[in-house]
Each structure stands twice: as C-alpha cells, then as structure tokens.
Amino acid sequence: MTTDAQTNNKLLEVNHLSVDYFAANGTVHAVNDVSFTLQRGEILGLAGESGCGKSTLAYAVSRLLRPPAYITDGEVLYYPPRKEETVQKVAKRGAVKRVPGEPVDVLQLSAAQLRAFRWNEMSIVFQSAMNSLNPVLTIGTQIMDVLKTHRPEMGADGRKKRAIDLLNLVGIASDRLNSYPHELSGGMRQRAVIAIALALNPELIIMDEPTTALDVVVQREILQLISGLCREFSTALIFITHDLSLLLELADQIAIMYAGKMVEKAPSKDIYEHPRHPYSFGLLNSFPRLHGPLQKMVGIPGSPPDLRAVPSGCPFHPRCPLAFNPCSSVVPVLQPALAENPGQLVSCLLYDKRAREAAPPTMEEFTQRYGTLAEGSNA
Numbered sequence: 218m219t220t221d222a223q224t225n226n227k228l229l230e231v232n233h234l235s236v237d238y239f240a241a242n243g244t245v246h247a248v249n250d251v252s253f254t255l256q257r258g259e260i261l262g263l264a265g266e267s268g269c270g271k272s273t274l275a276y277a278v279s280r281l282l283r284p285p286a287y288i289t290d291g292e293v294l295y296y297p298p299r300k301e302e303t304v305q306k307v308a309k310r311g312a313v314k315r316v317p318g319e320p321v322d323v324l325q326l327s328a329a330q331l332r333a334f335r336w337n338e339m340s341i342v343f344q345s346a347m348n349s350l351n352p353v354l355t356i357g358t359q360i361m362d363v364l365k366t367h368r369p370e371m372g373a374d375g376r377k378k379r380a381i382d383l384l385n386l387v388g389i390a391s392d393r394l395n396s397y398p399h400e401l402s403g404g405m406r407q408r409a410v411i412a413i414a415l416a417l418n419p420e421l422i423i424m425d426e427p428t429t430a431l432d433v434v435v436q437r438e439i440l441q442l443i444s445g446l447c448r449e450f451s452t453a454l455i456f457i458t459h460d461l462s463l464l465l466e467l468a469d470q471i472a473i474m475y476a477g478k479m480v481e482k483a484p485s486k487d488i489y490e491h492p493r494h495p496y497s498f499g500l501l502n503s504f505p506r507l508h509g510p511l512q513k514m515v516g517i518p519g520s521p522p523d524l525r526a527v528p529s530g531c532p533f534h535p536r537c538p539l540a541f542n543p544c545s546s547v548v549p550v551l552q553p554a555l556a557e558n559p560g561q562l563v564s565c566l567l568y569d570k571r572a573r574e575a576a577p578p579t580m581e582e583f584t585q586r587y588g589t590l591a592e593g594s595n596a
C-alpha cells in the first residue's frame with residue numbers, strides 16, 4: 218500500500234507554527250501561524266527583510282530555540298527516511314520511535330531523541346558558522362569526533378577514510394586533515410563546516426546565512442557547492458538569506474516572509490517571473506536583476522513593523538501600494554493565487570474572490586502603483 222507520504226515524497230510538514238519571545242518590554246510575535254511543506258531533496262530558500270522571523274522559524278523547526286523564545290502553537294511533522302540504509306541506521310539506534318509512513322512531531326521528541334534526530338536526520342549550519350569550528354582541534358579531528366559519537370560502530374580507519382572523503386567532496390585536499398582552522402582561509406573553513414554538516418548523511422540541512430562573512434565570489438562558489446551536494450545526495454536544504462538574487466539561482470522553492478508570516482511560497486521561477494504578493498514584488502525590485510529586461514528599481518517605502526504590535530489584518534497593508542478596504546481588518550490565508558497554478562501560494566486579499574472580484578494585478582500595475590507611492594513619499 219502506498220501512503221500519502223511516499224506518494225508525495227514529503228519530508229517535513231510544518232502546521233500553524235507560532236513562536237513568541239517573551240521579552241521584558243513586550244511579547245514579540247516572531248513567527249505567526251506559519252505552515253509549509255518540504256519535499257525530500259528540495260531546496261527551499263527563506264527570504265525577507267531583517268527581523269521578519271526567518272531564523273526563528275528555522276530554529277523552531279530544529280527545536281533550537283531557547284527562552285525567552287517559546288513555541289506557542291503548531292506542529293513540525295517529520296516523515297521518516299525512505300533510504301533503507303538510513304532506516305536501518307536510525308532503527309538500530311532506537312533514536313526516534315516510529316511507525317513506517319507515519320510522521321514524527323519534532324516538537325514532541327524527548328531531549329535524547331532530539332539529540333540523535335538533529336545529527337542523524339537534520340544538521341544545522343548557523344550564521345558565521347566558520348567561526349564555530351574549535352580552534353584547538355584539527356579539521357580532521359572535528360569531523361572524526363562527530364563520526365565517533367554518532368557512528369560508534371565505525372572503526373578509526375573508517376572514520377579517517379570518511380573524513381578524507383568528506384573533505385574531498387567539499388573541495389579540500391586530504392592533506393588538510395591535519396590543519397587547524399586558523400590555517401585555512403574563510404572559504405575553506407566554510408567548506409569544512411559543510412563537510413561536518415554532511416558527515417552523517419542527514420535528510421535535511423538548515424543553513425542560516427552561512428556565507429555572509431565571505432566575499433561575494435567565494436559566497437557564490439560555496440552556495441553552488443552546497444546546492445550541488447544537496448542535489449547529489451537528495452538532501453533537502455532550508456536556506457536563509459537576505460539575498461533574494463542568490464535564492465533565485467539556487468532554490469527550487471522560495472518562501473517570502475514578512476512580519477512573522479509566510480506571505481508567498483512558490484517555485485523560484487514563478488517568483489522571478491511573476492511575484493504575486495505586493496511585498497514579494499517590492500523585495501524583488503529592490504535589487505538589480507542579473508538577467509532579463511532592465512527594470513526600474515522601486516524599493517519598498519517605510520519599514521517593517523515592530524513585532525510587539527503587528528498591524529491588524531494583513532501586516533503589510535500599511536506599506537502596500539495596492540492595499541484596499543478589507544486589508545486592514547481581514548487576515549489573509551496562504552493559498553494558490555490562481556486556480557491554474559496551485560503551486561504558487563500567496564497570502565493576499567487581492568487574489569481572494571470574496572474580497573475582490575477584479576482580475577489579479579499585473580506586473581505593470583505593481584510597477585505603476587509602487588512608482589506612485591515612491592513619488593508620493595518624495596513629494
């Protein structure tokens with residue numbers, strides 16, 4: 218019998234996830250009712266202005282949040298791996314109790330299950346990860362330590378061979394096994410971190426701005442390396458960055474966040490060719506495009522809201538050049554913008570027939586409305 222999970226190849230299903238920071242000066246609603254799915258081997262890019270909740274969402278999925286952050290609602294369903302080798306590996310270690318085909322709610326795992334889950338099935342590369350390497354241990358030792366802890370059945374020779382293989386995979390010569398982090402360039406340290414993230418063949422890697430400390434040429438090389446390796450091993454990747462242009466090249470799907478909400482999620486190509494949410498359009502037109510016709514950059518007037526007092530209705534409405542009457546009171550839900558393209562999800566009343574009967578806005582209309590708004594703010 219084929220289950221839905223097998224048919225859909227689903228790896229992760231996040232439902233109605235909300236996270237608050239209970240700060241002294243008020244409650245910050247950093248992630249607000251976010252739902253999305255991730256397929257096996259899929260590269261999902263999370264984009265949005267600073268402070269919109271990207272990192273909080275990623276850390277909530279991996280249960281890495283610490284007080285004052287609290288998950289106030291939702292579930293993070295992880296579908297067990299399909300790979301026979303991984304099924305056996307996890308079953309043998311008894312890390313996560315599971316029924317084949319049934320998902321595990323990551324938010325319900327015990328501390329011990331979570332530790333095994335994080336390394337075996339999910340690994341995380343943090344912001345400025347290259348500085349997280351231990352300065353007094355060689356790169357080889359750091360990779361082999363992970364293997365020693367999580368693959369105790371592997372002998373010393375096996376660990377060394379695997380460490381060399383991993384370094385080669387990320388483009389580092391084997392003789393660097395005995396190098397200390399300070400003996401490597403920034404790009405090489407980042408590659409070493411990626412090697413560690415890949416060490417246990419996880420199903421999912423989460424990367425939070427992993428390359429911001431590097432120059433743009435090295436950033437691009439590293440990102441191409443990551444996406445190539447994820448594709449080679451069918452590893453899913455959630456990738457967080459401010460740089461939407463990088464995501465357009467790298468990701469299969471892009472999710473745009475605004476004020477703790479996911480406002481659009483679609484294949485990169487759809488976002489590039491026709492973003493549907495006015496915020497996605499503004500974000501996309503805030504930087505020059507490398508390909509396609511020349512376009513005037515419009516930018517987004519104003520700034521994101523304080524997440525202790527998120528505007529009612531659609532949180533983007535105070536900045537939106539296409540806002541209309543119900544936007545300040547009705548909360549839009551993430552759903553297909555157009556019936557003929559169910560893969561492009563948008564959270565915007567412009568596409569809700571109950572709120573507006575007119576045809577969805579065209580790209581020209583977006584450009585024109587943003588232009589008018591910019592002229593108004595310059596006046």
Ligand SMILES: Nc1ncnc2c1ncn2[C@@H]1O[C@H](COP(=O)(O)OP(=O)(O)OP(=O)(O)O)[C@@H](O)[C@H]1O
Pocket residue numbers: 238239240245247265266267268269270271272273274285459524
């Ligand atoms: N420890 C904390 N206490 C209170 N508020 C916090 C804390 N950490 C983060 N926040 C707030 O939560 C919101 C979301 O932050 P988060 O870091 O997830 O956003 P982000 O989109 O990843 O931003 P950036 O791109 O700058 O990393 C922001 O408004 C931030 O100020």
